[in-house]
Amino acid sequence: MATPSTTVPGAGSVAGSRSFLSRLRQGDEIARLxxxxxxxxxxxxxxxxxxxxxxxSVLPRHKFGLAFFRTSVWDPIFDQxxxxxxIFGTMVTSGIALIIAVPLGIGAAIFLAELAPQRxxxxxxxxxxxxxxxxxxxxxxxxxxxxxxLMREYIQPALKGxxxxxxxxxxxxxxxxxxxxxxxxxxxxxPYIISVSREVLLSVPRDQREAALSLGSTRWESTWKVVVxxxxxxxxxxxxLALARALGETMAVTMVIGNTPAISASLFxxxxxxxxxxxxxFTEATGDLYLQSxxxxxxxxxxxxFILNGLARLLILVTSxxxxxxxxx
Amino acid sequence: MKRMASMVLLALGLxxxxxxxxxxxxxxxxxxxxxxxxSKWFDEYHKKNxxxxxxxQSIGSGGGIKQVTEGTVDFGASDGPMNDEQLKAFQGxxxxxxxxxxxxxxxxxxxxxxxxxxTSSLKFTxxxxxxxxxxxxxxxxxxxxxxxxxxxxxPAADIVVVHxxxxxxxxxxxxxxxxxxxxxxxxxIGKGTSVNWPVNQLGGKGNEGVMGVVxxxxxxxxxxxLIYAIQxxxxxxxxxxxxxxxxxxxxxxxxxxxxxxxxxxxxxFRVSITDAPGKTAYPISTFxxxxxxxxxxxxxxRDAIKGFLHWMMTDGQNYAEGLAYAKLPPPVVAKExxxxxxxx
Amino acid sequence: xxxxxRWRKFVSGFMLTMTGVCALVAVxxxxxxxxxxxxxxxxxxxxxxxxxxxxxxxxxxxxxANAILGxxxxxxxxxxxxxxxxxxGAIYLAEFSGSTMAxxxxxxxxxxxxxxxxxxxxxxxxxxxxxxxxxxxxxGGFALGLxxxxxxxxxxxxxxxxxPNALREGAMALGASKWKTIATVIVPSAYRxxxxxxxxxxxxxxxxxxxxxxxAFGNRFWSHGWNEPxxxxxxxxxxxxxxxxxxxxxxxxxxxxxxxxxxxxINIVARAILSRGIAVxxx
Numbered sequence: 018m019a020t021p022s023t024t025v026p027g028a029g030s031v032a033g034s035r036s037f038l039s040r041l042r043q044g045d046e047i048a049r050l051x052x053x054x055x056x057x058x059x060x061x062x063x064x065x066x067x068x069x070x071x072x073x074s075v076l077p078r079h080k081f082g083l084a085f086f087r088t089s090v091w092d093p094i095f096d097q098x099x100x101x102x103x104i105f106g107t108m109v110t111s112g113i114a115l116i117i118a119v120p121l122g123i124g125a126a127i128f129l130a131e132l133a134p135q136r137x138x139x140x141x142x143x144x145x146x147x148x149x150x151x152x153x154x155x156x157x158x159x160x161x162x163x164x165x166x167l168m169r170e171y172i173q174p175a176l177k178g179x180x181x182x183x184x185x186x187x188x189x190x191x192x193x194x195x196x197x198x199x200x201x202x203x204x205x206x207x208p209y210i211i212s213v214s215r216e217v218l219l220s221v222p223r224d225q226r227e228a229a230l231s232l233g234s235t236r237w238e239s240t241w242k243v244v245v246x247x248x249x250x251x252x253x254x255x256x257x258l259a260l261a262r263a264l265g266e267t268m269a270v271t272m273v274i275g276n277t278p279a280i281s282a283s284l285f286x287x288x289x290x291x292x293x294x295x296x297x298x299f300t301e302a303t304g305d306l307y308l309q310s311x312x313x314x315x316x317x318x319x320x321x322x323f324i325l326n327g328l329a330r331l332l333i334l335v336t337s338x339x340x341x342x343x344x345x346x
Numbered sequence: 347m348k349r350m351a352s353m354v355l356l357a358l359g360l361x362x363x364x365x366x367x368x369x370x371x372x373x374x375x376x377x378x379x380x381x382x383x384x385s386k387w388f389d390e391y392h393k394k395n396x397x398x399x400x401x402x403q404s405i406g407s408g409g410g411i412k413q414v415t416e417g418t419v420d421f422g423a424s425d426g427p428m429n430d431e432q433l434k435a436f437q438g439x440x441x442x443x444x445x446x447x448x449x450x451x452x453x454x455x456x457x458x459x460x461x462x463x464x465t466s467s468l469k470f471t472x473x474x475x476x477x478x479x480x481x482x483x484x485x486x487x488x489x490x491x492x493x494x495x496x497x498x499x500x501p502a503a504d505i506v507v508v509h510x511x512x513x514x515x516x517x518x519x520x521x522x523x524x525x526x527x528x529x530x531x532x533x534x535i536g537k538g539t540s541v542n543w544p545v546n547q548l549g550g551k552g553n554e555g556v557m558g559v560v561x562x563x564x565x566x567x568x569x570x571x572l573i574y575a576i577q578x579x580x581x582x583x584x585x586x587x588x589x590x591x592x593x594x595x596x597x598x599x600x601x602x603x604x605x606x607x608x609x610x611x612x613x614x615f616r617v618s619i620t621d622a623p624g625k626t627a628y629p630i631s632t633f634x635x636x637x638x639x640x641x642x643x644x645x646x647x648r649d650a651i652k653g654f655l656h657w658m659m660t661d662g663q664n665y666a667e668g669l670a671y672a673k674l675p676p677p678v679v680a681k682e683x684x685x686x687x688x689x690x
Numbered sequence: 691x692x693x694x695x696r697w698r699k700f701v702s703g704f705m706l707t708m709t710g711v712c713a714l715v716a717v718x719x720x721x722x723x724x725x726x727x728x729x730x731x732x733x734x735x736x737x738x739x740x741x742x743x744x745x746x747x748x749x750x751x752x753x754x755a756n757a758i759l760g761x762x763x764x765x766x767x768x769x770x771x772x773x774x775x776x777x778x779g780a781i782y783l784a785e786f787s788g789s790t791m792a793x794x795x796x797x798x799x800x801x802x803x804x805x806x807x808x809x810x811x812x813x814x815x816x817x818x819x820x821x822x823x824x825x826x827x828x829x830g831g832f833a834l835g836l837x838x839x840x841x842x843x844x845x846x847x848x849x850x851x852x853x854p855n856a857l858r859e860g861a862m863a864l865g866a867s868k869w870k871t872i873a874t875v876i877v878p879s880a881y882r883x884x885x886x887x888x889x890x891x892x893x894x895x896x897x898x899x900x901x902x903x904x905x906a907f908g909n910r911f912w913s914h915g916w917n918e919p920x921x922x923x924x925x926x927x928x929x930x931x932x933x934x935x936x937x938x939x940x941x942x943x944x945x946x947x948x949x950x951x952x953x954x955x956i957n958i959v960a961r962a963i964l965s966r967g968i969a970v971x972x973x
Contacts, residue, residue, distance in 0.1 A: 048869035052782035056795045063798040066813045092542035124712030148720040152897020154924045189504045237702035265806025267900040276511035276549030292808045301408030301513035315809045326804035382747040399911040417823040557934035577748045578934045
């Protein structure tokens with residue numbers, strides 16, 4: 018039963034028979050194998066997803082090539098599909114969302130990280146995290162019944178009156194449209210900006226602040242001119258994360274954007290986003306070219322969020338390494 | 347941990363057993379146009395046959411055609427009949443066997459609008475409707491609209507045009523009509539369940555979505571099935587028919603539109619009755635069809651569907667008028683009853 | 691010089707107050723949402739809502755009983771699929787793997803986490819619905835489960851790693867094999883964090899709508915077994931909210947309140963579990 022020994026296994030001085038050791042290792046081997054299979058399945062399923070997106074969009078990729086991204090005609094009857102209106106809509110709504118959410122988010126993060134006492138900061142952060150957990154469809158619900166009427170009755174006419182000379186604020190006030198979707202998206206992404214920026218700001222070493230204060234700067238000056246720039250890359254990372262979230266948002270957007278593939282300078286115009294058009298037209302896309310064009314849109318969205326998420330994590334990592342070395346997500 | 351795992355498995359098994367009882371479930375999807383009718387029918391039929399559930403999801407005619415072709419639902423529903431290409435595609439995916447159209451009821455597509463202080467029915471000429479939807483008539487006080495409506499004060503407001511964002515048989519009927527009465531529409535846009543709409547229009551999902559948008563957006567106009575306008579108490583317009591009469595959508599008007607087709611129904615039941623001749627005919631009327639595959643391999647499902655079709659053409663028709671759909675003309679019913687036998 | 695200093699001090703006070711305002715605005719949104727849902731949804735929640743099936747279109751008196759059960763079934767499936775993969779995969783990452791494999795798996799998980807939920811829906815449709823020719827609870831559960839994997843994986847891994855090495859070495863020194871160490875020492879000591887990760891993943895997918903649109907589809911009746919389309923709360927909210935019927939709007943509010951209440955409750959419980967545990971590094 019016992020085979021002649023060749024080498025004694027390394028760490029752990031186990032005074033037992035060889036078979037005990039090999040049993041030990043066997044149990045571990047099985048555990049390692051099983052857990053490896055689970056871990057590998059994550060990789061496999063992700064690869065499969067990318068593969069399916071690629072394979073499922075072969076027709077429009079061959080037929081339209083890069084023109085897919087330049088054309089704005091979306092015509093199922095004549096089999097002409099161009100992604101431009103959806104890319105435009107996605108960009109515009111996300112852009113508006115960031116314009117609103119970034120100042121608000123960074124401001125709130127500064128308050129939470131620099132000013133608020135620990136207990137208050139933690140409590141508020143708790144609530145912000147809860148806000149991040151609210152599902153998209155609930156934002157959509159509120160968007161339909163609160164934001165749209167508000168926009169249509171008050172905000173859009175007011176903007177039109179005050180700033181109507183700008184091309185952005187012209188056109189009839191439908192209530193739905195790019196601006197409305199951008200506002201709803203802004204509310205949805207603020208929590209991400211706040212929580213990540215707050216973490217990043219908290220990780221800035223104390224001596225930075227103290228150095229600035231000891232040189233005679235005001236609280237605000239030390240924050241704005243020293244601490245925030247130090248955490249700049251991480252804050253950028255939070256913005257990218259927020260952007261990635263905004264790009265992929267489906268339900269809230271499709272409930273308030275107007276669902277029309279339009280390209281317009283006016284923010285009051287109804288529009289469409291990539292995610293919204295997929296949600297609306299996927300189950301009914303008769304014809305392979307139609308369906309695969311929608312899948313190609315899904316591929317585009319996937320690539321965009323993939324790049325942004327990657328950049329975001331890189332930036333956040335860089336900042337945290339520069340800081341006290343606390344590892345972030 | 348182990349105990350929890352086995353408890354979970356037990357619970358799963360139990361729920362699986364408890365819920366997978368003897369109920370037969372049939373799934374269908376498609377048109378939103380007849381959704382109020384179908385949901386009533388399937389509800390009533392379920393009450394009569396508690397072991398049968400017919401689950402119908404209103405995702406639009408385009409969706410109905412697509413999903414029944416893919417085989418993910420047992421039957422489809424559409425108010426735009428499948429064209430030859432789609433029929434071929436179905437055959438291709440089902441080993442050569444085809445799909446049958448069964449008319450269920452008749453309905454009307456009405457132009458419904460939301461203009462402050464205008465609660466009466468506006469009269470629309472075909473040119474006005476085409477112009478509005480082409481984006482050429484942009485204001486409510488345009489002469490093309492105000493002309494036939496002397497006595498009603500229309501505001502000088504921009505028209506908010508609403509269309510279907512999803513693939514829709516209602517769109518098919520609407521664009522079919524517009525193609526018949528407007529050369530410009532026919533060449534520029536054409537007819538179909540999903541068309542390339544002129545810009546600056548709002549999209550709603552389903553008849554419900556369009557109705558919702560119109561209801562909430564002042565100075566808007568949209569096209570919906572009659573019952574949606576009625577159920578939501580929104581005004582809808584009279585449309586001038588090919589004989590020059592302004593007709594308000596009604597059961598009589600729709601039946602009149604179908605009268606000509608009723609006696610000349612093609613064998614596959616695919617027919618268009620828009621802009622039909624006749625003084626009282628409502629010009630934007632349409633049949634709506636259930637799309638049933640010719641070959642249904644599951645015997646229980648096949649019998650259930652056939653049973654439903656028989657009921658639909660007899661007792662079921664009695665529910666139609668209560669929901670503002672017109673009954674099928676008797677010659678059509680007779681022809682359909684014979685066609686049920688084609689389902690194998 | 692004095693006035694300049696006063697100006698700087700004024701700016702400082704002003705800007706810092708503004709940051710406070712920003713924080714206040716952000717937090718008050720949450721309470722506004724909750725308040726509005728309670729106000730509108732609270733009045734519509736009734737016995738009907740929880741026990742009745744949907745009524746025919748245009749008629750009142752229906753409920754969302756099937757959607758509530760449907761969501762429960764979907765989430766159960768999602769957890770059964772996503773949690774083991776995330777959990778055991780994390781064990782591999784924390785205890786067994788070399789750094790290259792660990793990097794690859796983490797990268798894949800992050801990628802999966804970032805995939806927009808509508809794209810997950812497309813994937814689940816091509817993989818589960820088309821081949822089986824059926825919209826089903828299975829397909830929906832699969833889609834949601836996919837979304838649970840990354841959160842469970844990363845969270846579990848982090849908390850496993852945070853278990854002090856002393857515990858590991860102690861167990862080894864006593865002669866326990868690796869897997870036994872993991873099962874009896876490491877996992878139990880990290881269980882709070884792991885549970886939190888699982889709960890957060892659960893709460894995340896509980897509200898997802900987009901992936902269900904073309905997987906679980908919808909059902910006006912009870913869904914039997916696992917291979918039929920099923921109604922779910924988020925999809926019902928969507929369908930009813932964009933409809934023109936007031937009764938459906940009221941039901942949408944009620945469903946929104948129930949859904950949000952559930953999600954917030956899970957989030958609060960998850961964080962409470964964590965904070966009451968031993969000090970572990972925040973994510």
